Amino acid sequence: MNVSIVGSGYVGTTVAACLADLGHEVVTIDIDEDIVDAINNGESPIHEPGLDELVAEHGGGRLRASTDYEEILDTELTMLALPTPSNDDGSIDLQFMEAGAASIGEALAGTENAAADPHLVVTKSTVVPNTTEDRLAPRIADAGLERGADFLVASNPEFQREGTAVADFLNPDKLVFGTDDDRATALLNDLYAPLRKAADGDVPVVETGIAEAEMIKYANNTFLATKVSLINDIGNICKEFGVDAYEVADAIGLDDRIGEQFLRSGVGWGGSCFPKDTDAIIAAAQEQGYDPAVLSAAVELNDAQPERLLSLLDDHIDVSGKRIAVLGLAFKPGTDDIRNTRAVPVIEGLQERGADIVAYDPVATENMRERYPDIEYADSAAIALEGASGAVVVTGWDEFGALDAEFDEMAAPVVVDGRRSIERRDGITYEGLTW
Ligand SMILES: NC(=O)c1ccc[n+]([C@@H]2O[C@H](COP(=O)([O-])OP(=O)(O)OC[C@H]3O[C@@H](n4cnc5c(N)ncnc54)[C@H](O)[C@@H]3O)[C@@H](O)[C@H]2O)c1
Ligand SMILES: O=c1ccn([C@@H]2O[C@H](COP(=O)(O)OP(=O)(O)O[C@H]3O[C@H](CO)[C@@H](O)[C@H](O)[C@H]3O)[C@@H](O)[C@H]2O)c(=O)[nH]1
Incomplete structure (x- = not known):
């Protein structure tokens, strides 16, 4: 054709x-x-x-x-x-x-x-x-x-x-x-x-029909975005009880009616589609006179996760004037796309607190540099961690899971993980966002 x-x-x-x-x-x-x-x-x-x-x-x-x-x-x-x-x-x-x-x-x-x-x-x-x-x-x-x-x-x-x-x-x-x-x-x-x-x-x-096909796309994306917000909500509850949300998610994922995908709790969803499509269908529904309560709650919860991540850091250190490493800038691993990445609210929250930010991403650094030219960018996670008084994981790149001796070079090894990329270990103060 x-x-x-x-x-x-x-x-x-x-x-x-x-x-x-x-x-x-x-x-x-x-x-x-x-x-x-x-x-x-x-x-x-x-x-x-x-x-x-x-x-x-x-x-x-x-x-x-x-x-x-x-x-x-x-x-x-x-x-x-x-x-x-x-x-x-x-x-x-x-x-x-x-x-x-x-x-x-x-x-x-x-x-x-x-x-x-x-x-x-x-x-x-x-x-x-x-x-x-x-x-x-x-x-x-x-x-x-x-x-x-x-x-x-x-x-x-x-x-x-x-x-x-x-x-x-x-x-x-x-x-x-x-x-x-x-x-x-x-x-x-x-x-x-x-x-x-x-x-x-x-x-x-x-x-x-044509309108049904158009709606199927929104139903698909908002269902998945809401699924992540729901597991984040459950994860936040787990954290309050000292329960590991990933063990819980693995177990409920075995139920075919729930399914194992899109159950990774953490700092939330971003990208070029979920945020814009969720907002668009909420606005379109409201224009018709219907207020989609669950979708609005999914957005609200997603918007709150980065601040939860930072408040866990606050529990351990006053970041003002301290060097803080941001690990991961892309909206998800495997891309250099930073559209609606959760790294933006994390960076802005750290800036409001007066932190001295050093950021690292394997591929998305140049895109982020255009948006925030004034923060420091490191060429590796090891360099970002060197001398830092705290680190936050925002994107779940596999390479963060291999970090080990690099934590010894931190001024104070406080690590708050928004993607469950790093295992708990001796020698670092570790906080998982939902575990
Ligand atoms: N990116 C994804 O992964 C993805 C997946 C599924 C659906 N979508 C949807 O697909 C659509 C396109 O998204 P995208 O990510 O490919 O967008 P994009 O911004 O990457 O590409 C759009 C292209 O259109 C071109 N363009 C703009 N105005 C034009 C015009 N008048 N005539 C000809 N070309 C013009 C731009 O130069 C650009 O190259 C969106 O509705 C998006 O929600 C995107
Ligand atoms: O368990 C999970 C799964 C995803 N995410 C986050 O959700 C966001 C979206 O991830 P993903 O769906 O993999 O990326 P996209 O490339 O944005 O793809 C979505 O958006 C596209 C554009 O509409 C659709 O075509 C796809 O089907 C739909 O998955 C990212 O920030 C992920 O980090 C989580 O936090 N936990």
Whole structure:
């Protein structure tokens, strides 16, 4: 199939490279010329395991990039993989999606191709229910196009995670096709046929309505975010009783109804998706007159975990004027992404207390330096710990688990672990956030 993808960021580039690898001819359209040049030169514009190889193999061949929306005319379907950030009040900002939809409409309207099959426009981005229907289809139609005759719309949300995006896309738990027209469903089936054939096991396909598909994405993300907040709530209770929350989590995870994943308690969830998507669906629900109490509580609890971490440090030392090591800056291990990382409230809490911060992360230092140029960055965890009067673990990088003699170099070995990365041991004052 000939496929176009508007927006060549994390999702657009990963999906494009994987679809090219599965045999489709794919073109991505982005306003960023550096991204376009990189892809055409066979270089991945983003860091994701496995993506470099796919872009190197297909870039400039079955995978191309362009700044020109006219490219979509040679394709049967176009995916919208544009950003859906938050407005100041947490609600979804649809300006990029509406601009992209309008550009698609203008490109399609410029053709003499009225006799051809209608072009399918698929919402890949995460959008609140009814966005495709109420906000995107009308923008496409604004160019003088008729829905059903000139174009169709569908929703096909994406569930990939950062750090495992390629593997997640190629072996998904499920595919969700939100459509209101059999022709759209047929095109999505054709698009994913090679993936379903190549996947490790059976891939269930959920055929549903467009708004249902949009909501499935929010239900998925907010369920997982709330699961982490719930285990954090349970973990905070455990800490009060001197009970090990990880032993408790391992045990309840054996119950299939609970499941073992997303039960790691600690300093909370961050990243480019959970915080923004939780805020967006809460705001959208409130606009409809419904206040989602559990989701709001999940956010409130998540916002409080970094301060709990710091108050455990306060129990042992007055950090004012002291050198304090922050271990881990990325929002999770395996990425250099610092969007909504819990390291930000931790750093700001330490700054408010007058601490002298030294931060370390194996890959996210440069990103954090742009945001906080004035704090000290160490080249290794060992250097960060040297002379420090306290350390906090914010990201669960495996290498922190191997630290040992390095603690002997601290001025006062107080360690507060927000990710259960480090084992309790003699010679250090150790506090686990929930154990
Ligand atoms: N990042 C993830 O892991 C992930 C996973 C699942 C779903 N999502 C969702 O996918 C969507 C995209 O997220 P992302 O992380 O890929 O975003 P991103 O910011 O990495 O990429 C978006 C791209 O769109 C380009 N762009 C902006 N305006 C444009 C326009 N008018 N025309 C063409 N290109 C334009 C930007 O230059 C950028 O390269 C969001 O809704 C997000 O919530 C993200
Ligand atoms: O037991 C756990 C699991 C996760 N987290 C935290 O939760 C956040 C999110 O982690 P993860 O879900 O692995 O990362 P993302 O790449 O943000 O992926 C989520 O967001 C994407 C964008 O919508 C979705 O596509 C994915 O399915 C969804 O998992 C991170 O800060 C983790 O540290 C915990 O604290 N404890």
